[in-house]
Structure formats: structure tokens, C-alpha cells
Amino acid sequence: xxxxxxxxxxxxxxxxxxxxxxxxxxxxxxxxxxxxxxxxxxxxxxxxxxxxxxxxxxxxxxxxxxxxxxxxxxxxxxxxxxxxxxxxxxxxxxxxxxxxxxxxxxxxxxxxxxxxxxxxxxxxxxxxxxxxxxxxxxxxxxxxxxxxxxxxxxxxxxxxxxxxxxxxxxxxxxxxxxxxxxxxxxxxxxxxxxxxxxxxxxxxxxxxxxxxxxxxxxxxxxxxxxxxxxxxxxxxxxxxxxxxxxxxxxxxxxxxxxxxxxxxxxxxxxxxxxxxxxxxxxxxxxxxxxxxxxxxxxxxxxxxxxxxxxxxxxxxxxxxxxxxxxxxxxxxxxxxxxxxxxxxxxxxxxxxxxxxxxxxxxxxxxxxxxxxxxxxxxxxxxxxxxxxxxxxxxxxxxxxxxxxxxxxxxxxxxxxxxxxxxxxxxxxxxxxxxxxxxxxxxxxxxxxxxxxxxxxxxxxxxxxxxxxxxxxxxxxxxxxxxxxxxxxxxxxxxxxxxxxxxxxxxxxxxxxxxxxxxxxxxxxxxxxxxxxxxxxxxxxxxxxxxxxxxxxxxxxxxxxxxxxxxxxxxxxxxxxxxxxxxxxxxxxxxxxxxxxxxxxxxxxxxxxxxxxxxxxxxxxxxxxxxxxxxxxxxxxxxxxxxxxxx
Amino acid sequence: xxxxxxxxxxxxxxxxxxxxxxxxxxxxxxxxxxxxxxxxxxxxxxxxxxxxxxxxxxxxxxxxxxxxxxxxxxxxxxxxxxxxxxxxxxxxxxxxxxxxxxxxxxxxxxxxxxxxxxxxxxxxxxxxxxxx
Numbered sequence: 056x057x058x059x060x061x062x063x064x065x066x067x068x069x070x071x072x073x074x075x076x077x078x079x080x081x082x083x084x085x086x087x088x089x090x091x092x093x094x095x096x097x098x099x100x101x102x103x104x105x106x107x108x109x110x111x112x113x114x115x116x117x118x119x120x121x122x123x124x125x126x127x128x129x130x131x132x133x134x135x136x137x138x139x140x141x142x143x144x145x146x147x148x149x150x151x152x153x154x155x156x157x158x159x160x161x162x163x164x165x166x167x168x169x170x171x172x173x174x175x176x177x178x179x180x181x182x183x184x185x186x187x188x189x190x191x192x193x194x195x196x197x198x199x200x201x202x203x204x205x206x207x208x209x210x211x212x213x214x215x216x217x218x219x220x221x222x223x224x225x226x227x228x229x230x231x232x233x234x235x236x237x238x239x240x241x242x243x244x245x246x247x248x249x250x251x252x253x254x255x256x257x258x259x260x261x262x263x264x265x266x267x268x269x270x271x272x273x274x275x276x277x278x279x280x281x282x283x284x285x286x287x288x289x290x291x292x293x294x295x296x297x298x299x300x301x302x303x304x305x306x307x308x309x310x311x312x313x314x315x316x317x318x319x320x321x322x323x324x325x326x327x328x329x330x331x332x333x334x335x336x337x338x339x340x341x342x343x344x345x346x347x348x349x350x351x352x353x354x355x356x357x358x359x360x361x362x363x364x365x366x367x368x369x370x371x372x373x374x375x376x377x378x379x380x381x382x383x384x385x386x387x388x389x390x391x392x393x394x395x396x397x398x399x400x401x402x403x404x405x406x407x408x409x410x411x412x413x414x415x416x417x418x419x420x421x422x423x424x425x426x427x428x429x430x431x432x433x434x435x436x437x438x439x440x441x442x443x444x445x446x447x448x449x450x451x452x453x454x455x456x457x458x459x460x461x462x463x464x465x466x467x468x469x470x471x472x473x474x475x476x477x478x479x480x481x482x483x484x485x486x487x488x489x490x491x492x493x494x495x496x497x498x499x500x501x502x503x504x505x506x507x508x509x510x511x512x513x514x515x516x517x518x519x520x521x522x523x524x525x526x527x528x529x530x531x532x533x534x535x536x537x538x539x540x541x542x543x544x545x546x547x548x549x550x551x552x553x554x555x556x557x558x559x560x561x562x563x564x565x566x567x568x569x570x571x572x573x574x575x576x577x578x579x580x581x582x583x584x585x586x587x588x589x590x591x592x593x594x595x596x597x598x599x600x601x602x603x604x605x606x607x608x609x610x611x612x613x614x615x616x617x618x619x620x621x622x623x624x625x626x627x628x629x630x631x632x633x634x635x636x637x638x639x640x641x642x643x644x645x646x647x648x649x650x651x652x653x654x655x656x657x658x659x660x661x662x663x664x665x666x667x668x669x670x671x672x673x674x675x676x677x678x679x680x681x682x683x684x685x686x687x688x689x690x691x692x693x694x695x696x697x698x699x700x701x
Numbered sequence: 702x703x704x705x706x707x708x709x710x711x712x713x714x715x716x717x718x719x720x721x722x723x724x725x726x727x728x729x730x731x732x733x734x735x736x737x738x739x740x741x742x743x744x745x746x747x748x749x750x751x752x753x754x755x756x757x758x759x760x761x762x763x764x765x766x767x768x769x770x771x772x773x774x775x776x777x778x779x780x781x782x783x784x785x786x787x788x789x790x791x792x793x794x795x796x797x798x799x800x801x802x803x804x805x806x807x808x809x810x811x812x813x814x815x816x817x818x819x820x821x822x823x824x825x826x827x828x829x830x831x832x833x
Contacts, residue, residue: 500823501769501775502832503824503826504775504823505766507824510765512764512766512768518832519831522831545832621761624761628761632798632799635803637804639758641761699760699764699766700762700765701762701772
């Protein structure tokens with residue numbers, strides 16, 4: 056039972072179990088039993104139900120509390136060093152909301168006001184990849200989580216940790232009539248359980264502490280993924296009972312050491328790599344910390360082997376002589392060993408697939424090529440959502456974290472190396488360096504095509520942006536809309552925070568909030584966050600630009616405004632031609648025209664500096680420079696550029 | 702965009718794969734052959750070809766100036782030889798969707814080929830400071 060006048064809904068339930076038979080009469084009587092100071096009023100079942108506020112029998116003497124449960128929840132969030140919690144406000148978490156801003160002094164975590172839950176989650180998603188630790192998100196009961204669900208799926212596919220805190224009101228007799236019922240649910244996590252790693256519904260504050268610490272630990276264990284804790288409204292709002300107070304403690308957090316590959320498999324992989332004539336290393340979501348890139352560079356240089364960086368993370372310096380990311384097919388055709396590190400799609404990496412009337416595929420590697428996979432993805436897989444891709448037929452499969460396995464692989468390679476092989480490696484490295492230099496020259500030549508065109512070429516757009524930021528401490532936090540990968544081909548990426556990969560699940564609407572979330576992570580480091588923003592992506596939840604303005608998050612974004620959902624234009628074109636009806640109506644339902652959208656005006660209305668739309672390529676660079684001056688003052692800015700499709 | 706395969710295809714290392722067709726114009730020997738064959742190409746109407754290049758949606762993958770991109774290779778100013786061009790458009794062997802005679806007339810393809818040939822050579826990359 057609750058003591059000293061406090062109301063604990065869990066204690067109430069205990070008492071209800073004991074005295075249930077006497078309390079069946081009505082809801083009013085049940086509520087009264089929870090508070091000893093208030094006389095019980097057992098009403099007949101047929102009694103009219105009046106609002107509790109007007110029932111004098113239910114008026115309690117104690118109407119305030121100095122120590123609600125939400126305060127302790129904030130203690131837990133602080134203990135986990137969560138810097139921010141992003142949310143669109145919702146009454147199902149009003150208790151912890153108030154505790155964060157008052158009891159917690161709105162610091163660590165700081166409440167980041169968002170205009171859509173999808174933005175909240177995508178911000179946390181990108182923040183995590185830049186900062187290397189989770190950010191929290193608060194979502195409203197039912198509807199807020201529904202809004203958040205696509206972004207949670209993106210983070211799940213992208214193997215990114217974040218902590219979703221979802222409001223709910225479990226005790227039906229304590230729900231306010233009307234909306235609170237619509238925003239309550241028996242099993243809140245059920246809706247997203249297919250694409251989160253773990254969830255819990257804490258039944259007490261000690262339970263909350265233990266489960267939230269556990270959730271953090273699970274989220275940060277490779278393969279990293281979102282986790283969810285459901286916050287009961289009563290637990291947040293009601294006083295911490297005297298009975299519970301002695302049990303309040305926050306468990307120690309000890310992160311799980313990431314799983315390493317089996318020693319025998321590592322040794323065999325090293326033997327294959329050392330003896331290979333043409334090994335190829337491919338990395339996707341490898342580098343979860345800065346050490347990932349360091350290890351990959353060491354392995355590649357040791358073997359003088361080419362690296363294809365698929366870009367899920369900042370895995371390998373873009374202009375390293377062994378970076379052969381643009382030479383994929385030729386490398387694979389000659390490869391005798393392929394080492395895949397955290398590949399999202401190993402099968403799709405070593406096979407081609409033709410999307411024609413008769414779909415077909417064929418291997419890109421020659422028969423006998425040894426395929427080695429190291430991925431934590433093999434440790435945790437679910438069946439409903441199919442992001443796991445086609446089954447890859449590999450020769451060695453290590454269910455392990457690649458970054459954690461690389462040090463032992465490097466040591467095994469060193470042990471297996473001979474002087475002869477080292478000489479061969481050096482010769483191979485010289486050839487690869489030459490190929491890399493030639494490829495970079497070709498890329499620059501390719502970028503010159505359509506240099507002066509209007510709409511502006513995507514090569515020109517990215518070159519103009521890089522020219523303005525290249526001498527800054529920059530971080531490309533988001534690139535949506537597909538610029539033919541020019542930034543990855545032309546820019547010199549060599550720092551872990553300069554690239555944060557993509558959305559994971561290809562759910563459109565990630566780009567804009569990811570840019571703001573990545574910029575939020577970069578803010579305290581003083582980096583210049585830049586983004587290339589697709590127009591279709593922007594329109595999903597443009598309100599995140601208000602969040603950037605409100606919280607003074609420095610972000611320099613250029614719009615890749617091709618005035619279409621361009622990928623879908625091409626899909627409809629493909630169908631039109633395949634069905635022999637032509638492409639002249641492919642714009643219907645796929646383009647953003649009539650009227651064109653003025654993105655500069657949209658963000659200006661939210662207090663953001665902006666320029667555009669710009670169609671003259673010669674005006675792009677100066678506009679970006681002016682925008683950078685604004686960003687350096689600690690504010691966001693956007694330059695809208697009308698561009699070629701890709 | 703929501704298609705995971707095409708997403709990966711478009712954004713990942715497979716960028717190079719979709720340029721496979723463009724490799725047809727890569728080697729010097731092939732270019733010489735192509736140049737000789739271009740001389741046998743019908744003149745066509747380049748101005749009309751530019752309009753058709755847009756109306757038939759060619760620009761969606763290849764860019765308004767046929768400069769190429771992630772979704773389609775560069776076509777101009779040195780397209781593959783006219784005869785190959787006419788054959789490939791009807792029966793593509795890679796990711797390009799087929800354009801049958803019902804969709805595009807031979808005369809229209811001739812104009813498009815003329816447009817591709819008429820595109821200007823890009824500026825010397827060494828004279829573009831941003832690309833140095």
C-alpha cells in the first residue's frame with residue numbers, strides 16, 4: 056500500500072487484489088481504496104459516472120508532490136549521460152517532460168523540440184552515428200509511435216542504437232476520458248517489435264532503472280539497434296512512495312565487449328588473404344568507432360589490397376591509394392578472395408541482377424573465388440521484415456563484429472606473411488596506387504561534363520560546396536536525393552565524422568532530420584556540418600528546419616532540387632517502356648512541379664537564412680559562401696539549387 | 702527510392718556497374734572506329750533531338766546534357782556509333798528500359814543521335830579551378 060498520503064498505482068493494484076470483491080461496485084470506489092486518507096465510497100453498479108474532479112468523496116487533501124516518479128527517471132537518463140531527448144510533446148509523457156525541464160534543469164538530457172516524431176527518431180539516428188552513442192527520443196502513446204515507426208525501421212536496418220521512450224497510460228481506471236484512451240494501448244511496443252532489438256514495460260521505478268540501463272547495453276551491443284522502454288503515465292506523475300524510495304538505485308552500466316571472430320576462422324581468413332593474388336576488401340557498416348577506419352587502413356596497407364567502401368559508415372579514406380570504390384566490377388571479376396566486412400548485402404555485392412521483364416542474375420566473381428564474411432548481422436536476425444537480403448553462399452562466415460575482429464585478423468596476417476609475399480604485396484600496391492590516381496583523374500574529367508549547364512549539374516553542385524568548406528573542419532552529415540555520388544568521388548574524406556552513411560531502410564524523409572541530428576552532434580565539437588538535401592526528402596517533414604533554427608543548430612545545406620521523386624520517375628519509365636506504352640506520362644505522380652516548390656521561402660518562414668532557387672551555376676558558389684558565414688555564427692542556412700536529375 | 706535493391710544499386714559501389722555500357726566508348730581504338738562509323742550516320746535534326754531527349758525521358762538517367770550519372774552513362778559528345786545506338790535502344794542488354802518502334806520512331810532516334818553528336822566538348826578540366 057501507498058504510505059504517507061502518496062498514491063502508487065502499483066500499490067493500488069495490490070490492494071485491489073485483496074479487497075476486490077468489495078470494490079466491484081464502481082470505479083469511484085476503486086479509486087478511493089488507493090488512498091487511505093480518502094473515505095471509500097462504494098457506489099452501486101448502476102450509479103451515474105460523474106467526472107472525478109466533481110465528486111467530493113474523491114477530493115484528496117494532498118494535491119501536490121515534490122518528488123514524482125519522473126524525477127527518478129531523469130536521474131537514470133542523466134546517469135546514462137544522454138545528452139538530448141528529442142520529442143514532439145505529448146500528454147502521455149507529460150510527467151517526465153516536466154521532470155526533464157524543471158528537475159533536470161533541461162540539461163543532459165536537453166529537450167529538443169521536434170515537429171514530427173519521424174524527425175525526432177531520424178535526428179537521434181544520425182546523432183548516434185556521429186557521436187558514437189545513443190540519443191533518446193520520447194514519443195507519444197500510440198499516435199506518436201506510429202509517426203516514429205518508419206524512422207525506427209530505418210535505424211534498425213542501419214544497425215544504429217537509439218533509445219525510444221514511449222508514453223502510455225496502463226491503468227484504464229486512471230485514464231482521462233476521450234483522447235487518453237485513444238492514446239493508450241495494451242502492448243505499445245507490439246507495433247514496432249519486429250524492428251527493435253528489445254523492449255520492456257517497467258512496472259516500478261526500480262524496474263525502470265534496471266530496464267533502461269539494460270536497454271542501453273543491448274542497444275550498444277553489436278549488431279546495434281533501437282530499443283524501447285514504455286513509460287506508464289502513473290509511474291511518471293505519481294509521487295515516489297516511501298516504500299519504493301529505499302529500493303531506488305541505478306545499476307552499473309557495463310557495455311558488452313563486442314563479439315570477435317572465431318580464432319580458427321580468423322587464421323584461415325588470414326591464410327587466404329596472404330596467399331591471394333587479387334584479394335578485395337569490401338566494407339559497409341564496419342566502422343562503428345574511429346578505430347574501425349584505423350584498423351581497415353592497417354589491414355589494407357599490410358596486404359596492399361584494394362578496398363571498396365560501400366559507404367554505410369566512414370570506413371576508409373576516400374583518396375587513399377588503395378581506395379578503389381569506383382572500380383567494383385573489374386576488381387571482383389579478377390578477385391580470388393573477397394573479404395566482406397559488415398556487408399548489408401553480400402549476395403548483391405558479388406552478383407549482378409537485371410531488373411527487366413525476365414529478371415536474371417549472374418555472379419560477378421569467377422568460379423572458385425573464396426568469399427569470407429564477417430558480420431554481427433549473423434548474430435541477430437528476424438523473419439518478418441526482409442532487410443537481410445538474399446542468402447550469400449560464402450566459404451567462411453564469422454558471426455562477429457568486424458571492427459572487433461580486425462585486430463586479431465591483422466595479427467594473423469602478420470604471422471602468415473613471408474618475405475616473398477611482402478614483395479608481391481608492394482608490387483601490387485604500386486599498381487593499385489597508379490589505378491587509383493588514374494581513376495581520380497577520370498572522375499575529375501567526368502565532372503567537367505555539363506559544368507556550365509542549367510539546371511546545375513550535380514558534379515558542379517558538390518564541387519562548389521566542397522570549395523567553400525574544404526578548409527574548414529567539416530562533416531557531411533547527410534546526403535539525400537542521389538547526386539551520383541559525386542561528393543564521395545571528389546571530396547577528400549579522411550576523418551571518422553566526415554561521413555555518416557545513409558538511412559538504412561531507404562525510407563524517404565530521413566535526410567533532413569538526419570542532417571539536423573548530425574549537426575546537433577557536431578555542435579559541441581565546433582565542426583561545420585554540411586548536408587546535400589534532396590527535395591522529395593525535404594517535403595516529408597520540413598518542420599525539422601524550425602527545430603534547427605530554434606535550437607540554433609549550425610547546419611549548411613544545399614538543396615539538390617531536381618523537382619521530382621526521381622527514383623520513382625525512373626521506375627515508372629521502366630514500367631511504361633516494358634509495357635510498350637512509353638514514358639511521356641511518367642511524370643504523373645512522380646514530379647514536384649506545377650507549382651514548383653520554393654524551399655528557400657519555406658525555411659525562411661521558420662527563421663532560417665536561405666537563398667534560391669538558383670539555376671545559374673555561377674551563382675551557386677557565392678551563395679554557399681554567404682550561407683557559410685551565417686552558419687559560422689551558429690545558425691542553420693539553406694541554399695536551394697535547381698539541379699540536373701542526378 | 703523505397704526499393705532497397707535499387708537504392709543500394711544507385712548509392713553503393715555498384716555505381717561503376719551501371720557505367721558498363723559507357724565503357725563502349727572508353728578505349729581509343731573503339732573511339733576511332735566509332736568516329737568512322739559516325740560519318741555514316743544520317744545527319745538528323747540536333748535541335749529536335751534535344752527536345753526529344755527530354756520528352757522521351759532520356760535525360761532522367763543520362764542528364765539534360767547527356768553527361769551521364771549514377772543511373773545512366775555519359776552519351777555525349779561521343780555517342781556509340783549510330784548503328785549500335787539504334788540497336789541498343791531497341792534491345793538494351795543492361796539496365797536501360799527498351800524503347801520499341803512503337804514508342805520512338807527511327808527518325809526520332811536519328812535526331813537524338815544527332816543531338817548527342819552536337820553536344821559541345823566539355824571545358825578542359827585543368828582550367829576549372831574547383832576540379833584541380
